[in-house]
Amino acid sequence: MASSSSSSSSSSSSLCVLFLFFFSFDHTVVSVGGASKANPVVGNISKVIDARLFQIYYGQSFKVIKNSVDGKSYLLMQSTSRMAARTKYCTGRIKSFVIPLSNYSVDTTSTPVSFFELLGVLETLKGMTSDQVTSQCVLQSYANGSIQLVNKTDIRQLSEFTAHFISEVDAEQACNFAAFVPSDETTPLQRAEWIKNLGAFTNSEVRANSVYDAVKSNYMCLNKVAANRKTKFKPIVAWVEFKQGVWSFAKESYKLQYVTDAGGENIDETITNNSYNISDPEDMDNFHAILCLDRTSRKL
Numbered sequence: 001m002a003s004s005s006s007s008s009s010s011s012s013s014s015l016c017v018l019f020l021f022f023f024s025f026d027h028t029v030v031s032v033g034g035a036s037k038a039n040p041v042v043g044n045i046s047k048v049i050d051a052r053l054f055q056i057y058y059g060q061s062f063k064v065i066k067n068s069v070d071g072k073s074y075l076l077m078q079s080t081s082r083m084a085a086r087t088k089y090c091t092g093r094i095k096s097f098v099i100p101l102s103n104y105s106v107d108t109t110s111t112p113v114s115f116f117e118l119l120g121v122l123e124t125l126k127g128m129t130s131d132q133v134t135s136q137c138v139l140q141s142y143a144n145g146s147i148q149l150v151n152k153t154d155i156r157q158l159s160e161f162t163a164h165f166i167s168e169v170d171a172e173q174a175c176n177f178a179a180f181v182p183s184d185e186t187t188p189l190q191r192a193e194w195i196k197n198l199g200a201f202t203n204s205e206v207r208a209n210s211v212y213d214a215v216k217s218n219y220m221c222l223n224k225v226a227a228n229r230k231t232k233f234k235p236i237v238a239w240v241e242f243k244q245g246v247w248s249f250a251k252e253s254y255k256l257q258y259v260t261d262a263g264g265e266n267i268d269e270t271i272t273n274n275s276y277n278i279s280d281p282e283d284m285d286n287f288h289a290i291l292c293l294d295r296t297s298r299k300l
Helices: 010-025 082-086 114-119 136-143 188-192 195-202 205-228 253-261 281-297
Strands: 054-058 062-067 072-078 094-099 104-106 125-128 164-166 177-179 240-243 246-249 275-277
Touching (some): 054 195, 062 195, 094 195, 188 205, 188 253, 275 281
Parallel strands (some): 072 094
Antiparallel strands (some): 062 072, 240 246, 246 275
């Protein structure tokens, strides 16, 4: 997609150079508009500690999210800044957004709305691609007409929002698409920290930090309790999934991490590679035998 800019002046060129310098050397504060010295960033910021697929950097009137999932950098410009009125980026490497988002949409077929709800920003959620969500608040807003159902393949319709959050990054994208993919992280805490990603888009860093700190504190507390328990045997846990008539064992790393952090033991890897069709009696006999064997073996 071609890039555009409201100005081709030397100040815009200088700004571009500064951003390239910023992206290359990971400075957390840069000078904007040719200032000779950058002042310390003040205000609300989020520091990414556990997540590995994004980072946030702060300037005086903007933020940059480096997203490793889609390989892009998101330039978030404060709506009160001169930069927001005259600058627009949409290239293979950089996208720009004006924040806080005045409205946004979510591809709810694959993106969880729980993060948005915990952050307290549902008031500006104006579009979703599916009404198959568990949030009663979102469903109520949809019933009241505050949220509209949009076609996930209609790029023109989705472009009307200031941002559209997606989890599937390989399909065609508009300039306002932003990858929000906590599911690509490998541990529970890494996934949970993506609330800070959203917080940057909505100037809600204080709330995002508070939510994540509470989640992490509770998680680590329970993990410590489990680690200190003195038991002869650890409970064996199997995450199972049922889809289209087939039972299978879940292999997502974050689920396996849940088990070990809670003091349990995951079912043997040689077993989890198999699947079991309910229409095949032999398959079901084997499936039940595996579950019973793992349950009773600890009693022997």
